[in-house]
Amino acid sequence: MNLQGKVAVVTGAAGGIGEAVVRTFARAGAAVVLGDVRSEQGESVAAAIRAEGGRATFVLHDASREDGWERILDEAITEFGGLDVLVNNAAIEQTCFLENITLEDIEALMAVNVTGVLLGHKHAVRRMKPGGTAGRGGAIVNLSSVAGLIGTPGLGVYSASKGAVRLLTKAAAVEFGRLGHGIRVNSIHPGLVETEMGAKLLGDFVALGMFKDQDDAYAQMKAASPLGVTSLPQDIANAALYLASDLARTVSGTELVCDGAMTVS
Numbered sequence: 001m002n003l004q005g006k007v008a009v010v011t012g013a014a015g016g017i018g019e020a021v022v023r024t025f026a027r028a029g030a031a032v033v034l035g036d037v038r039s040e041q042g043e044s045v046a047a048a049i050r051a052e053g054g055r056a057t058f059v060l061h062d063a064s065r066e067d068g069w070e071r072i073l074d075e076a077i078t079e080f081g082g083l084d085v086l087v088n089n090a091a092i093e094q095t096c097f098l099e100n101i102t103l104e105d106i107e108a109l110m111a112v113n114v115t116g117v118l119l120g121h122k123h124a125v126r127r128m129k130p131g132g133t134a135g136r137g138g139a140i141v142n143l144s145s146v147a148g149l150i151g152t153p154g155l156g157v158y159s160a161s162k163g164a165v166r167l168l169t170k171a172a173a174v175e176f177g178r179l180g181h182g183i184r185v186n187s188i189h190p191g192l193v194e195t196e197m198g199a200k201l202l203g204d205f206v207a208l209g210m211f212k213d214q215d216d217a218y219a220q221m222k223a224a225s226p227l228g229v230t231s232l233p234q235d236i237a238n239a240a241l242y243l244a245s246d247l248a249r250t251v252s253g254t255e256l257v258c259d260g261a262m263t264v265s
């Protein structure tokens with residue numbers, strides 16, 4: 001499985017799953033453009049990839065803002081000569097019972113998790129489709145979640161956003177296919193992943209009184225998966241690598257669930 005000759009843009013690439021994705025893609029031969037709102041961490045991940053012989057550059061990019069999208073995608077084309085893969089990974093999490101949610105919090109989360117992903121599709125397809133400035137088709141991989149598949153108390157707003165990403169993925173897969181753009185679109189649905197967001201989620205569940213403490217939350221989340229596992233960022237990066245690669249040539253509109261069978265039991 002390799003990405004030789006491909007150029008990939010990954011949002012939220014300064015840490016967690018996004019960082020694992022760019023490191024994995026670079027090792028597989030892709031040139032990578034890292035976007036994130038955290039410059040210091042993003043620059044340092046890009047530098048580490050270059051130190052290992054990879055091709056990487058960081059762009060300060062807030063996925064919820066439209067002007068930034070043009071800049072980061074054009075950077076891929078001018079710096080590395082194309083745009084073949086977009087991974088819409090950036091997202092924020094928010095845990096709150098629905099009776100207490102605020103309009104401000106809903107709008108802030110939706111701006112990154114839904115609007116940002118929609119804008120990514122808009123600006124990527126314009127460049128990737130035949131006749132676009134990159135013009136050789138491509139693959140879009142969207143990070144949804146098991147929260148986009150099943151209900152969880154305290155995750156109403158986050159789940160609404162991840163459910164939206166799941167169906168946006170299918171709509172885009174059909175639209176880009178029918179219009180002959182040569183662009184595949186798929187979503188990944190992780191269960192708990194051991195990242196900053198994963199740790200915050202467990203802490204928030206404890207604060208809502210759903211678990212005794214952080215250890216109890218972790219143990220119960222693990223036990224909820226028949227395989228008895230949680231994911232590492234690398235597990236999700238491996239799934240993204242497959243969907244981005246030509247081995248997935250006929251795979252589009254699908255949802256790749258990485259949850260140790262949690263949502264099928």
Ligand SMILES: NC(=O)c1ccc[n+]([C@@H]2O[C@H](COP(=O)([O-])OP(=O)(O)OC[C@H]3O[C@@H](n4cnc5c(N)ncnc54)[C@H](O)[C@@H]3O)[C@@H](O)[C@H]2O)c1
Binds near residue numbers: 018
């Ligand atoms: N960690 C989990 O348990 C888990 C489970 C299922 C799905 N996911 C999804 O996987 C993806 C990555 O999650 P993670 O665990 O690595 O999260 P994380 O919080 O550890 O990392 C997210 C990265 O996105 C960046 N980011 C936040 N807002 C941004 C914005 N507006 N523009 C650009 N970058 C921004 C952050 O700075 C950070 O570097 C997210 O879409 C998340 O919803 C995570």
